[in-house]
Amino acid sequence: DPIAPIDPGEAEDFLRQCYLENPRLGPVEPRLAIVRAQIAATGSYVHTTEELSYGAKMAWRNSSRCIGRLYWRSLVVLDRRRARTADEIFSLLVHHLQAAGGGQEGGKIRPVISIFAAAQPGQPYAKLWNEQLVRYAGYRRDGDVVGDPRQADFTAAMEGFGWRGKGDAFDILPLAVEVPGEPVRLYELPERAVLEVPVTHPEFGWFAELGLRWHAVPAISNMRLTIGGVNYPLAPFNGWYMGSEIGARNFADADRYNLLPTVAERMGLDTSSESTLWRDRALVELNRAVLWSFEKAGVRISDHHTESQRFMSHLRNEEKAGRQVPADWTWIVPPISGGITPVFHRYYAEMDLRPNFYPNEHACP
Ligand code: HEM
Numbered sequence: 001d002p003i004a005p006i007d008p009g010e011a012e013d014f015l016r017q018c019y020l021e022n023p024r025l026g027p028v029e030p031r032l033a034i035v036r037a038q039i040a041a042t043g044s045y046v047h048t049t050e051e052l053s054y055g056a057k058m059a060w061r062n063s064s065r066c067i068g069r070l071y072w073r074s075l076v077v078l079d080r081r082r083a084r085t086a087d088e089i090f091s092l093l094v095h096h097l098q099a100a101g102g103g104q105e106g107g108k109i110r111p112v113i114s115i116f117a118a119a120q121p122g123q124p125y126a127k128l129w130n131e132q133l134v135r136y137a138g139y140r141r142d143g144d145v146v147g148d149p150r151q152a153d154f155t156a157a158m159e160g161f162g163w164r165g166k167g168d169a170f171d172i173l174p175l176a177v178e179v180p181g182e183p184v185r186l187y188e189l190p191e192r193a194v195l196e197v198p199v200t201h202p203e204f205g206w207f208a209e210l211g212l213r214w215h216a217v218p219a220i221s222n223m224r225l226t227i228g229g230v231n232y233p234l235a236p237f238n239g240w241y242m243g244s245e246i247g248a249r250n251f252a253d254a255d256r257y258n259l260l261p262t263v264a265e266r267m268g269l270d271t272s273s274e275s276t277l278w279r280d281r282a283l284v285e286l287n288r289a290v291l292w293s294f295e296k297a298g299v300r301i302s303d304h305h306t307e308s309q310r311f312m313s314h315l316r317n318e319e320k321a322g323r324q325v326p327a328d329w330t331w332i333v334p335p336i337s338g339g340i341t342p343v344f345h346r347y348y349a350e351m352d353l354r355p356n357f358y359p360n361e362h363a364c365p
Pocket residue numbers: 056059060063065066067068069071075111112113237238239240241242245302307331357
C-alpha cells in the first residue's frame with residue numbers, strides 16, 4: 001500500500017533496469033549509492049526527471065491489460081510533483097486535457113500522463129475522487145437512471161456536496177479534488193478543455209435523433225503509478241479511444257447506456273428470437289457510427305482490428321528486445337468480434353512486472 005516505507009530492493013531493481021535501457025544516463029552505481037543513503041535517511045528517495053519519465057513509460061509497457069502499448073515510448077510525461085493546492089491541481093488537470101489534444105480545437109489526441117506528488121510513507125496524499133477526468137453524470141429518477149448508470153453513486157455524492165447538473169444524459173461531472181487537511185473541492189471543467197463528438201450514422205439518418213455524443217479523451221484518474229518502490233497516487237493518464245470501448249461497452253452494456261434494443265428497434269430488426277442475431281447486427285452499426293463520427297469530426301480514434309494488429313507488432317518488437325510481454329487475454333481481446341482479431345488466437349504470459357499501474361487503495365466515496 002502506498003504509505004509503506006520504500007522497499008530498497010524495488011528501488012534497486014528499477015534503477016538497474018532504467019540505466020541499462022538508457023546508457024546515456026551513465027553508470028548506475030553512483031546513483032544507487034545516493035538512493036540507498038536517501039532511503040536510509042528519509043524512508044524514501046526522489047526520482048530524477050529522466051527516471052520519472054522512463055519509469056512512467058515502463059509502467060505503460062508493463063500494463064498487461066493494455067492493447068495500445070505499441071507506442072509506449074511516445075508517452076508525454078508532465079512532471080507535476082511540485083503542485084500542492086487543490087486550485088493548482090485543478091488547473092494542471094485542465095492543462096492536461098488541453099495538452100492531450102482534448103481542447104476545443106483539438107482532435108489530434110496524444111498519450112499524456114501528469115504525475116503529481118509521490119505519497120510519503122505515513123503521510124496523507126492528495127487524491128481525485130473521479131475515475132476518469134471526463135465522465136457523464138447518472139441521475140437516479142424513481143427506478144431509472146438518466147445518463148451513465150456507472151456514475152450514479154458518484155453523481156449522488158456530488159449532489160450531496162451541492163453540485164447540480166442539468167439532468168440530461170451527457171452532463172459532464174465536476175472534478176472532486178481532496179488535499180490533506182482540507183474538505184474536498186468540486187470544480188467544473190471549462191468547455192474549452194472538453195472536446196466531444198456527436199454520434200451519427202453513415203447511412204441511418206434516424207440515428208441522429210437518438211441524441212448520442214461522447215467525449216474525445218479517455219483519461220484514467222483512479223490508478224496509482226508505482227516506480228522503483230515510490231508510489232504516485234495521483235498520475236492521470238490518457239490515450240485515444242478504441243471505438244469498441246464506446247460502441248461495444250459504454251453504449252451497449254445493459255448496465256450502461258443499454259442502446260442495443262433501441263438501435264435494433266429503429267433498424268426494424270426481428271428481436272423476437274436471439275437467433276436472428278439482432279443484438280449483433282445492432283452492435284456492429286453502433287460501432288460503425290462511433291468510428292465514422294469520430295473520423296468525420298477529425299478526432300483520433302482506432303478500430304479494434306487496427307489496435308489488434310498494432311499489438312501484434314508490439315509483441316514482435318518486444319521479442320526482438322529480449323523482453324516478455326505481460327498480457328491479460330480477457331482484457332486484450334476486444335469486446336466485439338474477438339475471434340476475427342489476431343490477438344484472440346494465442347496465449348500470453350501473465351506477469352506482474354514493475355513499474356506499473358494499480359487501482360488506488362482509497363475507494364472513493
Ligand atoms: C494510445 C492509445 C491507447 C489505447 C488505444 C489504449 C487502449 C486500451 C484499452 C482498450 C484498454 C482496456 C480498457 C477497458 O476495457 O476498459 C486499456 C487498458 C489499459 N491501458 Fe491502455 N491504451 C492506450 C494508451 C495507454 C496509456 C498512455 C496508458 C498509460 C500510460 C495506458 C494504460 C492502460 C492501463 C493501466 C490499462 C488497464 C486499466 C485497468 O486495469 O483498469 N494505456 N488500454
